[in-house]
Each structure stands twice: as structure tokens, then as C-alpha cells.
Amino acid sequence: MPITTPSLLVHTAGQAFERGAVERRDVGPNDVLIDIAYAGICHSDIHQAREEWGRAIFPMVPGHEIAGIVREIGSDVTKHAVGDRVGIGCFVDSCRECENCLAGEEQFCLKGNVATYNGRQYDGTPTYGGYSTQIVANEDYVLRIPDGIPLDTAAPLLCAGITTYSPLRHWGAGPGKRVAVIGMGGLGHMAVQIAHAMGAHVTVLSRTLAKQDEGLALGADEYFATDPSGTGSPDALKALRNRFDLIINTVSADIPVDRYLSTLRLDGALVFVGLPENPQQFRVFSLTGARRSLAGSNIGGIRETQEMLDFCAEHGIASVIETIGADDVTAAYDRVVRGDVRYRFVIDTATIPQV
Numbered sequence: 001m002p003i004t005t006p007s008l009l010v011h012t013a014g015q016a017f018e019r020g021a022v023e024r025r026d027v028g029p030n031d032v033l034i035d036i037a038y039a040g041i042c043h044s045d046i047h048q049a050r051e052e053w054g055r056a057i058f059p060m061v062p063g064h065e066i067a068g069i070v071r072e073i074g075s076d077v078t079k080h081a082v083g084d085r086v087g088i089g090c091f092v093d094s095c096r097e098c099e100n101c102l103a104g105e106e107q108f109c110l111k112g113n114v115a116t117y118n119g120r121q122y123d124g125t126p127t128y129g130g131y132s133t134q135i136v137a138n139e140d141y142v143l144r145i146p147d148g149i150p151l152d153t154a155a156p157l158l159c160a161g162i163t164t165y166s167p168l169r170h171w172g173a174g175p176g177k178r179v180a181v182i183g184m185g186g187l188g189h190m191a192v193q194i195a196h197a198m199g200a201h202v203t204v205l206s207r208t209l210a211k212q213d214e215g216l217a218l219g220a221d222e223y224f225a226t227d228p229s230g231t232g233s234p235d236a237l238k239a240l241r242n243r244f245d246l247i248i249n250t251v252s253a254d255i256p257v258d259r260y261l262s263t264l265r266l267d268g269a270l271v272f273v274g275l276p277e278n279p280q281q282f283r284v285f286s287l288t289g290a291r292r293s294l295a296g297s298n299i300g301g302i303r304e305t306q307e308m309l310d311f312c313a314e315h316g317i318a319s320v321i322e323t324i325g326a327d328d329v330t331a332a333y334d335r336v337v338r339g340d341v342r343y344r345f346v347i348d349t350a351t352i353p354q355v
């Protein structure tokens with residue numbers, strides 16, 4: 001018997017959320033049924049619910065920052081037990097056979113992994129995400145949330161946490177390295193905390209100084225406003241030329257790529273994790289002048305996501321959140337786009353029912 005779960009649905013691009021229900025598959029031998037407690041609102045939810053990345057599947061139940069408790073397990077499940085604190089991130093299945101899956105980089109599955117929402121299972125069934133009361137997933141794509149992290153502040157780690165942890169590890173953030181983070185939002189405030197815990201020297205490049213005190217309290221060593229007027233003053237970046245080893249760009253919109261490249265020192269890398277709708281432009285000379293790299297990174301694999309959760313617990317790191325109810329989600333989207341959130345909205349899914 002499929003399981004009917006009260007959920008928040010958006011029926012066409014850009015419309016308001018409505019209460020409704022979606023069906024989850026019956027719990028198979030390798031599946032886990034999770035009672036969702038909290039779901040974070042990632043800017044990627046907004047891009048997709050508004051169809052900013054191209055055609056999406058509707059109705060949509062977004063949410064890939066999911067934290068909850070295991071309610072039921074299938075007969076062959078070994079990794080999780082009823083009552084465990086668990087999470088689900090951006091994908092719920094992958095081919096398990098391609099070279100990237102075998103390397104534990106399932107986020108780059110060559111067959112295409114199964115996105116937690118706005119995707120399809122390999123049998124064609126649409127997937128529905130975490131703005132819901134329950135979800136069923138294969139145990140291999142379910143993470144353990146360490147006891148030290150409350151479920152509400154843990155939820156955003158499942159996307160914002162791993163999306164910043166993975167490139168920081170890959171590009172060697174650590175003692176002696178100067179790391180800059182562009183954008184002090186959901187991803188950015190995690191990047192600051194994680195890079196600081198890795199031992200790097202951390203600089204925030206934000207549009208204004210409005211969030212400076214919090215940025216410094218979360219572990220930034222320096223904080224600069226790049227755009228105090230809202231019109232793109234280049235002066236702040238001119239003063240930072242040839243300075244950083246690694247820049248993590250978390251901005252959801254266009255950035256002046258050349259100006260940021262100029263702040264990288266020899267062999268430095270500018271890594272995009274922010275996913276703007278438009279193509280970005282840069283001059284090749286900005287790279288060749290100091291053997292710089294321009295790169296991108298996408299979430300992280302299951303093994304690395306577990307490593308990140310354990311790292312966060314060990315270092316006392318979690319997301320800074322504003323908890324909201326089901327009725328607030330539509331307005332919360334506008335607030336995220338305006339930059340009016342400190343620093344992640346998390347939906348208390350107990351407020352969803354009423355079907």
C-alpha cells in the first residue's frame with residue numbers, strides 16, 4: 001500500500017504553495033520510512049519551483065535538506081534502525097555502477113542520479129521532497145545525523161553543508177590557506193564556519209556590511225563589502241588583488257567574474273557553487289595572468305556527506321536558522337531572494353497536515 005503524506009505543493013511555476021498530499025512507495029526490503037521533522041529551504045528550491053533552470057516537473061514538493069526519525073525499515077535494512085536520527089540530501093538513488101558512483105561521487109553519476117524532488121525514479125515515477133511529513137528512500141542514500149546536532153539546525157547541512165564542505169576539502173582549505181566566500185547566505189554562512197574549522201584564514205565578500213558582526217562571530221577573519229551602493233563598486237575588490245588561494249562563490253545571481261579572478265593569487269581557484277540562471281562571462285587573460293582556475297562543484301557524495309555531518313558535530317557547527325510554519329513558505333521564498341534571512345529558513349513539518 002502506498003503511503004499518503006501531507007505535503008506542500010506548488011502546482012505551476014512561481015505559484016503559491018498549497019497543502020495537499022503525495023504518495024510514497026511502500027517500504028521495500030532496502031527502504032527506510034522517515035518521519036520528517038524539518039526541511040530547509042535552499043535557494044535551489046526557489047530556482048526550481050520558479051522554473052529558473054528550465055522545465056520542471058509539477059506538481060512539485062521541493063525540499064532536499066531533510067532531517068527526521070526512522071519510523072519503519074524494510075526486511076533487509078542494516079544501516080538504520082527505527083528511532084534513528086537521519087537525513088536526506090539532494091539525491092535518493094544513483095546507478096551504483098558507473099565510475100563516479102564506484103568512486104563515491106554519486107552526485108556525478110553518469111546515468112544521472114535520482115534527484116530528491118523534481119526528478120524521476122529509474123522506473124519513471126516522479127520524486128517528491130522534504131516539504132512533507134514522511135519520505136521513503138533506499139537506506140544507502142540516508143545519512144546518520146550525529147547526536148550532537150539538533151534536527152532543525154542539522155537539516156540545512158544536507159545541502160548547504162555538503163555543498164560547501166566538498167569544494168573546501170577538494171581544493172585543500174586548511175592552515176596557511178586564504179579562503180574567500182562570496183555571499184553570506186545559506187551556503188555562505190556554512191562555508192565560513194567549515195573553512196574556519198578546517199583552519200583556513202577566512203574572508204567574507206558580501207554586498208554590504210549588514211551581516212559583518214555575525215560573519216566574524218561564525219569564524220570569518222575579515223569581512224568586506226563589495227557593493228555598498230547596490231550598483232557594483234569595483235574598488236573593494238581592487239584592494240584585494242592577488243590575495244586568495246580559493247574563492248567559493250555562493251551567489252545565486254550574476255557576478256563580475258573577472259574582478260573576483262583578479263583577487264586570486266598564483267594557482268588560486270574560483271569555484272562556483274552558486275547556480276545563476278544566466279551564462280557568466282570572463283576574460284581568458286584573467287586566468288593566464290596567474291595560472292588561475294575557474295571551476296564548479298556540485299553537492300557531494302554520500303560518504304563525504306556523512307564525513308561532513310561528523311565533522312560538523314565534532315566542531316560544534318550547525319546552520320543558523322529561522323524556523324517557520326507551512327503558511328509562511330511562499331513569503332519565505334521572496335524573503336530569501338531579497339536576502340532577508342539569517343541564514344536558512346527551516347520548515348517545521350508538524351505544521352503541514354490538514355489534508
Ligand SMILES: NC(=O)c1ccc[n+]([C@@H]2O[C@H](COP(=O)([O-])OP(=O)(O)OC[C@H]3O[C@@H](n4cnc5c(N)ncnc54)[C@H](OP(=O)(O)O)[C@@H]3O)[C@@H](O)[C@H]2O)c1
Pocket residue numbers: 041042043044045047159160163182183184185186187188205206207208211250251252253254272273274275276297298299336337339343
Ligand atoms: N552547486 C551546488 O551543489 C548547489 C547546492 C545548493 C545551492 N546551490 C546554489 O547556490 C546558490 C546559493 O544558494 P543559497 O541557498 O545559499 O542562497 P541564499 O541564501 O539566497 O544566498 C545567496 C547569497 O548570495 C548573495 N547574493 C544574492 N543575490 C545577489 C546578487 N544579485 N548579487 C550579488 N550577491 C547576491 C547574498 O549574500 P550577501 O547579502 O552577503 O551579498 C545571498 O545571501 C543558489 O544559486 C543555489 O541554487 C548550488
Ligand SMILES: [Zn+2]
Pocket residue numbers: 042043044045064090159160
Ligand atoms: Zn540545495
Ligand SMILES: [Zn+2]
Pocket residue numbers: 094095096097098099100101102106108109110111112
Ligand atoms: Zn552512477
